[in-house]
Each structure stands twice: as C-alpha cells, then as structure tokens.
Amino acid sequence: MPHFPGLTAYDLWKSYNDVAVVQGISFSLQPGEIVGLLGPNGAGKTTTVGMLFGTVIPSRGFVQFGPWQIPAQAAQARAQMGIVTQDDNLDPDFTVFKNLTHFAHHYRITGQAAKRRAGELLALVNLEDRATAQVEELSGGMKRRLVLARALLNHPQVVFLDEPTTGLDPDARQDFWRLVLHLKANGCGILLTTHYMDEAQRLCDRLLLLQRGRVIDEGTPTDLIARVIGREVAEVEGVSGDQLNELAQGYGAWYRAFGSGHLITLPDQNPEALWGQIEAHHPRRLLRRQANLEDVFLRLTGSVLE
Amino acid sequence: MKLISATPWGIYSVWWRHFQVYRSTWLVNCLPPISEPIVYLLAFGYGLSPLVGEVEHLGRAVPYAQFLAPGMIAIGVLFQSFFEGAYSSFIRLNFQKTWQALLTAPLSYSDVFLGDWFWAATKGAIAGILTGLVAVLANLYAFSSLVLSLPLILLGSLLFGAFGLLVAGVVNKVDQVNVPIFLVIIPMFTLTGTYFPRDTLPPLLAQLAGLLPLAALVDLLRWPLGLVPWWPLSLLWLVLWMGIMARLAALRIYPRLFS
Structure with missing residues (x-):
C-alpha cells in the first residue's frame, strides 16, 4: 500500500x-x-x-x-x-x-x-x-x-x-x-x-x-466512554428525580432524565453500593448495562444522537 | 473558480463519458437530427417551392429549397446543442447528480463544465453535419461548401450549447426550460431568416430578428449563395454571444456544486 x-x-x-x-x-x-x-x-x-x-x-x-x-x-x-x-x-x-x-x-x-x-x-x-x-x-x-x-x-x-x-x-x-x-x-x-x-x-x-x-x-x-461516563450505567424507571439526585450526590454519580425514566452512572469503584441503593427504592424497571457512546453524547450535549 | 485549472484529459474524459451514453443508443440518438431536416426539407422545400418558387437573397433570385437548406442546418445546430445543454445537463446536474459524481474524481469544475459544454456542442455539430449531408444529397448544398462551413457549425453549436447550459444553471425545475424555449428559441428559429428572408418582415421586427444570434449563423451558413457584406461583424457577434453565454453559464452552475 x-x-x-x-x-x-x-x-x-x-x-x-x-x-x-x-x-x-x-x-x-x-x-x-x-x-x-x-x-x-x-x-x-x-x-x-x-x-x-x-x-x-x-x-x-x-x-x-x-x-x-x-x-x-x-x-x-x-x-x-x-x-x-x-x-x-x-x-x-x-x-x-x-x-x-x-x-x-x-x-x-x-x-x-x-x-x-x-x-x-x-x-x-x-x-x-x-x-x-x-x-x-x-x-x-x-x-x-x-x-x-x-x-x-x-x-x-x-x-x-x-x-x-x-x-x-x-x-x-x-x-x-x-x-x-x-x-x-x-x-x-x-x-x-x-x-x-x-x-x-x-x-x-x-x-x-x-x-x-x-x-x-x-x-x-x-x-x-471511560472518561466521560465510566464503566456502567443504570436505566431506572419509577424512582423520582429527587431521590435519584440524592443518590447521585452521595456517590458522585451523574444522572439525567432519559426516556420515561432516568439514566445514572455507576461508580467504577464499588458500583454495587449504589446499585443496591437504587434497588432498595423498588424501581418499576431497572437495567444495568455497559456505558456507551450514546451516554457520552447525552452527558456532553444534553441531547441524544438522531 | 479558476478556468485555468482545466486539463485536456479531464475535459476529454467528461466528454467521453457523455459520448459513451450516446453511443450505447446511437441509432435512437441519430434518428431525430436526420429525420427532422428530411421532414422539413420535404415539407417546406417541396411543399412550398411550387408556391414560392424563388426568393431574393442579397439581390439575387435563388430557388427556395436552396435558400432553405442552410436555415435547416442552423436549426439542427440550434435545437440539438440547446436541448443537450438545457435538458440533459439539467438532468445530469439535478437528478442523476452526474456532475457531483464527476467532482469526486480528479476532475476540476472547469473540466466538468467544459466537457459538458463541448458535448452539447458536439451534438449540435452532429445534427448540423447530418442535416448538411441531407442537403448535399438533395443537391441543395455543395459537399465542399459543407466542409468549409464546419467551423461555422461548430461555432454555432458552442454558442447554443452554452445558452442551454445557462438555462440549466438558471432554472429550478425542468418544466421551466419551456420559458426560454417559447421566449427565445421559437422566435429565433422562425424569424431569423431560416424559412424566409428577414426583409419580408416589418422593418423593426426584421432589425430585432437580425440581432438574434441565429440570424448571424444563418447568414454566414448561406455563404455559398452570397456573403452578407457585414459578415466579419456577424462572426464577431457569434463569438461575443458565445463568450457571454459560456461565462454566465459557468457562473450560474458553479454555486449549485460548490458552497
């Protein structure tokens, strides 16, 4: 070549x-x-x-x-x-x-x-x-x-x-x-x-x-992804913004409204602690997944890719 | 926009692309420019000759069919080069995006523009020559005269091809091409001395018609019957029109491709 x-x-x-x-x-x-x-x-x-x-x-x-x-x-x-x-x-x-x-x-x-x-x-x-x-x-x-x-x-x-x-x-x-x-x-x-x-x-x-x-x-x-979001995120439905805000502040996480619920980052160090706290609120829907570029974009721009 | 950035290969390559399309359906493509003058020559030449007999050209009586033949050559040139420049280039520019595709190759805007222009002129020249050959076969135009008229046919083709490209660059919808056809092309091909001498028209109209570029082309193509005294001016007039049209066309099409 x-x-x-x-x-x-x-x-x-x-x-x-x-x-x-x-x-x-x-x-x-x-x-x-x-x-x-x-x-x-x-x-x-x-x-x-x-x-x-x-x-x-x-x-x-x-x-x-x-x-x-x-x-x-x-x-x-x-x-x-x-x-x-x-x-x-x-x-x-x-x-x-x-x-x-x-x-x-x-x-x-x-x-x-x-x-x-x-x-x-x-x-x-x-x-x-x-x-x-x-x-x-x-x-x-x-x-x-x-x-x-x-x-x-x-x-x-x-x-x-x-x-x-x-x-x-x-x-x-x-x-x-x-x-x-x-x-x-x-x-x-x-x-x-x-x-x-x-x-x-x-x-x-x-x-x-x-x-x-x-x-x-x-x-x-x-x-x-690692720098802007971290390793994992949780998609949460049925937990109020105030409650998530409190959790996010406590764990130094970032969250924002996403679809009909919220998206919250899980800390790279000991994500289980925050995860457990979210579960304790008995959300209607809860999904734990790898962070991706969509999350990066959402965090940096406040908007989703389309 | 730099016109100096054209290369001979680039221009040729674009022209060659259009020629390949033409070649693949050459029979269909050749038919209109051959059949049209035959129909016109039959209809007007044989149909009107008995009624008209002879017409006066530069103070000399000439058979009507002989008077008509150079007019038909000019019309062949006008129609084929204009329509290729206007319709086909518009389609290549706006529907097929051929220009845009060519500009992903190592071709400059000048290459693509000149290639398109020269192709429109080629089609006009093909029509002019084929019409001329029909006239030669009908004994209305000498073969040697046709050969000597080639530069004129080419000049006219370049002029009307450039006019077509200007139209392609100005209109936004293909239907709008009809506007210059009805406002310019039809008056030009009927009034400029193609079918009858201009001096049969009212003086003012005759003068206006004489200013249209096809008038100069027809006058010049009629040289075997006698050359108009102002022929160098006619020649200059054609070159001037060609230059203006080509320049305007290039300026109008450029912003459709570059921003």
Whole structure:
C-alpha cells in the first residue's frame, strides 16, 4: 500500500449567511486509521467532509494532504482520494460493470486495465454476479457497495465515507463494515461520518464528537466512554428525580432524565453500593448495562444522537 | 473558480463519458437530427417551392429549397446543442447528480463544465453535419461548401450549447426550460431568416430578428449563395454571444456544486 504523509485539517470554518455551521475543526488522519465524525444531523459532518475534498470552500482554514492544499489543489488531491458521498450518484445510463470502467477513465485507467480493476473491485464488494445489471436493479446495500467500489478504483490513500450505511438493513451494514475494516487493514486512512454510535464504536480508532459545528470532545471510543461516563450505567424507571439526585450526590454519580425514566452512572469503584441503593427504592424497571457512546453524547450535549 | 485549472484529459474524459451514453443508443440518438431536416426539407422545400418558387437573397433570385437548406442546418445546430445543454445537463446536474459524481474524481469544475459544454456542442455539430449531408444529397448544398462551413457549425453549436447550459444553471425545475424555449428559441428559429428572408418582415421586427444570434449563423451558413457584406461583424457577434453565454453559464452552475 502506498505510504502517504497523512491528511491534516487546519482550523476549518464554514459560514452560510453569517451562520457558522463548522467552527474551528482541526484533526489529522493517518494511514491505517479510521477517524469518525460522530454527531447528530446538522452537526456539520457533511460540510466538514465537503471541505476535505473541495466541494465546500472553507470560510477559514485549509486541508493539507501530501503535497496538495485543499481547496486550491482539490482536483489533483482527489487522484489519491476515494469519496463516498451521501448521494447515490451512480450512473443510471450504464451497467454495474461500466459504472466502474467508465469512471476509471477519469483516473486515466483505460482499456484492459480498467476492466481488470473493475473485476477486482466487483469481487471485493461481492457484486461479481451483478456486473451486467442496471444500477436501478440493485438494492440499497448493493448500490452503496458499488459507490464504494467506484471510490476505490484509484487505490486511494484516504477514503471519506459520509454516512455510508444510513438506510441499510443490519446485514447490509455488516457487509459494509467488513469492507471498511478490509481497507483499514490495507493501510488506507478512513474518515467516516455517522450518527450511529454502534458504527462509530465498532469501526473507529478515534472519534471527534461534533455538536453545532464544534468538536466537543475527542478520543478513542473506549477512552471517551471511560472518561466521560465510566464503566456502567443504570436505566431506572419509577424512582423520582429527587431521590435519584440524592443518590447521585452521595456517590458522585451523574444522572439525567432519559426516556420515561432516568439514566445514572455507576461508580467504577464499588458500583454495587449504589446499585443496591437504587434497588432498595423498588424501581418499576431497572437495567444495568455497559456505558456507551450514546451516554457520552447525552452527558456532553444534553441531547441524544438522531 | 479558476478556468485555468482545466486539463485536456479531464475535459476529454467528461466528454467521453457523455459520448459513451450516446453511443450505447446511437441509432435512437441519430434518428431525430436526420429525420427532422428530411421532414422539413420535404415539407417546406417541396411543399412550398411550387408556391414560392424563388426568393431574393442579397439581390439575387435563388430557388427556395436552396435558400432553405442552410436555415435547416442552423436549426439542427440550434435545437440539438440547446436541448443537450438545457435538458440533459439539467438532468445530469439535478437528478442523476452526474456532475457531483464527476467532482469526486480528479476532475476540476472547469473540466466538468467544459466537457459538458463541448458535448452539447458536439451534438449540435452532429445534427448540423447530418442535416448538411441531407442537403448535399438533395443537391441543395455543395459537399465542399459543407466542409468549409464546419467551423461555422461548430461555432454555432458552442454558442447554443452554452445558452442551454445557462438555462440549466438558471432554472429550478425542468418544466421551466419551456420559458426560454417559447421566449427565445421559437422566435429565433422562425424569424431569423431560416424559412424566409428577414426583409419580408416589418422593418423593426426584421432589425430585432437580425440581432438574434441565429440570424448571424444563418447568414454566414448561406455563404455559398452570397456573403452578407457585414459578415466579419456577424462572426464577431457569434463569438461575443458565445463568450457571454459560456461565462454566465459557468457562473450560474458553479454555486449549485460548490458552497
């Protein structure tokens, strides 16, 4: 796999009509690393990705990728990038196979080389038997895999995946995740935007949590969970807020309203003590579980991911 | 937006993509530009010739069908390049998102714009040439004249292709393309000296029609029957229109892709 010196976003800002939708985002992406932008709809994830490959012109800041500066040299930089946008912009005029061979032409991959590469990629994304199908005949998951295949024609050093599994069924998501991990294993640097915390937790080495265009925290998924929430939480129904407040204060725990009940963190040291106290209140429903990124988001932003 | 960022390969590659779509259904694609002028030449040439006989062109009487043929070439150019630029580019821009997909490849905006524009012009040129060949077969236009007219056909195709792209960049719904068709295209293809000499129109209307770019193209394409004295101005007029249209089109489409 070719080595690249990494991609770095420097202080990216973007405003539309004086409303800042991205505010000072900086990060870097290394080979073989999956960095996730996790945040609710409207957090600025897609705008940020647009600034990485040049269709969104930053109000301030820039992206450095190898020798290229983006947006000024975006077209040249894209020769080493693979981009999966949210739109399914496959070519309905061509078959599955020709979607790849004809797009390869833009990378100066032509003739037999284009056919060979298209064949390899169709095998990789498990669409070999659909080569002659029209794009419209493909399922949603197949289309996403074909868009990914198209983004890999040029053996890219970095791949941007903007909400790649939105709208896919669980099986199709698993298939897609397998491909993403395969790319990572081959040394690709991957930037993934998602609002699915399981996707972020499963795939990403590092996460940037976004809210209203700002990075509110970052780190590995396990580090973020451990640091912000701890190991475990309890979901409680049928215990009053006042009672939980008292318990939380006594144990240095954090709690907040959640659904029709409350969520409360259990201390890493001796969680049984607090757990026992909660049980003693005879809650209508009580669930003890591992803390997750959803809890992190809830604590940091006061809102759930959607 | 930097127009200098275009590369020959990038422009060619975008053009080539459109050509592949065309090639896959070439028979269907070739049919309208061939059948249309044949129908027009039959209908107007044979139908009206006995009634009209000869028309006066630059003080010289010429058979009506011969007068008509260059007008039909110009109309072929106008329709095919305009419709490709307006409808097809609009669909590629707003429904198929072809432009957006191309911009994930190492292609610049200029590559994609110029590739699309040159493709629209190619379709206009194909129509103009096919119409010209029909006229040659009907003995209404000399083959050598057609060869010499190729630069004119190309210039007209670029002009009306750019106008089509401008429309694609301005309208928000595909139905709105009808507005410039009824306000500009139809008056232009009927009044600018395509079917009859402009000087049969009331003077004011004739002058207005003479300013429309198709008038200049038709006048120039009619050179084998005699060249208008102001032909360098006509040529310049076409180049000017082309430049303005292309520039405006590029400026209008850009914000639909970049923010």
